Amino acid sequence: MPSLIAPSILACDFARLGEEAAAAEKAGADWLHLDVMDGHFVDNISFGPAVVAAVRKRTSLPLDVHLMIARPDHFLPRFVQAGANRITVHVESEARHDVAATLAAIRAAGCGVGLCVNADTPFEAAEPFLGDIDLFLVMTVHAGFGGQKFIAENMSKVAAAADRRRHEGYSFHIQVDGGINAQTAAEARSHGADVFVAGTSVFGQADYVAAIRALRGETAPAPL
Numbered sequence: 001m002p003s004l005i006a007p008s009i010l011a012c013d014f015a016r017l018g019e020e021a022a023a024a025e026k027a028g029a030d031w032l033h034l035d036v037m038d039g040h041f042v043d044n045i046s047f048g049p050a051v052v053a054a055v056r057k058r059t060s061l062p063l064d065v066h067l068m069i070a071r072p073d074h075f076l077p078r079f080v081q082a083g084a085n086r087i088t089v090h091v092e093s094e095a096r097h098d099v100a101a102t103l104a105a106i107r108a109a110g111c112g113v114g115l116c117v118n119a120d121t122p123f124e125a126a127e128p129f130l131g132d133i134d135l136f137l138v139m140t141v142h143a144g145f146g147g148q149k150f151i152a153e154n155m156s157k158v159a160a161a162a163d164r165r166r167h168e169g170y171s172f173h174i175q176v177d178g179g180i181n182a183q184t185a186a187e188a189r190s191h192g193a194d195v196f197v198a199g200t201s202v203f204g205q206a207d208y209v210a211a212i213r214a215l216r217g218e219t220a221p222a223p224l
């Protein structure tokens, strides 16, 4: 599968959100990743549907919405209305919603269906749902904040998902999110990941074109 790069606007200049989204598109991003946090599911608050709708007006890139919220089922219609193209929910929100029903609701709304496992969650928690999804997101940091260090132990989940994808004939994307730079993207790619979320290593860089090319593995990574 070709590598897709999804810059996370969490690391952009929020005061220039429209320009940042347009700049990422012009620089060659494949999707835009939008991290929604509610202060309950994770210990941080980012933005909600109004900001997704604002970004929608400024880019034609697919909007890849990552819901780190306690009640994704409840808020889902508002993100669909805002213009999300793909919506990913966490398997750990299970105490608060019926994961299978929420995945079916995302599908019925016409959006791509994503399921995420947080850094401490075993691969097995997602296994029952692998036949129902378009995207499997493996967190490579603990969800909640940008700028954290990549946790390499999560590569076993990427490998397990790639193995299941091959053996069952599934076609879901395998996405990694958190601490992704040219080096860690290459590591994740070698285990089977094909979609790379990057906040700091795109929006924290001066040259978005070079940053995206490096993440895609088109240029040699800079030495550590």
Ligand code: DX5
Pocket: 008, 010, 011, 033, 035, 066, 141, 142, 143, 144, 145, 146, 147, 148, 177, 178, 179, 180, 197, 198, 199, 200, 201
């Ligand atoms: C963390 C978010 C990530 C975050 C990644 O909870 O899901 O998408 O923006 O940020 P970086 O790339 O800076 O680690």
Ligand code: ZN
Pocket: 008, 033, 034, 035, 066, 177, 197
């Ligand atoms: Zn994310």
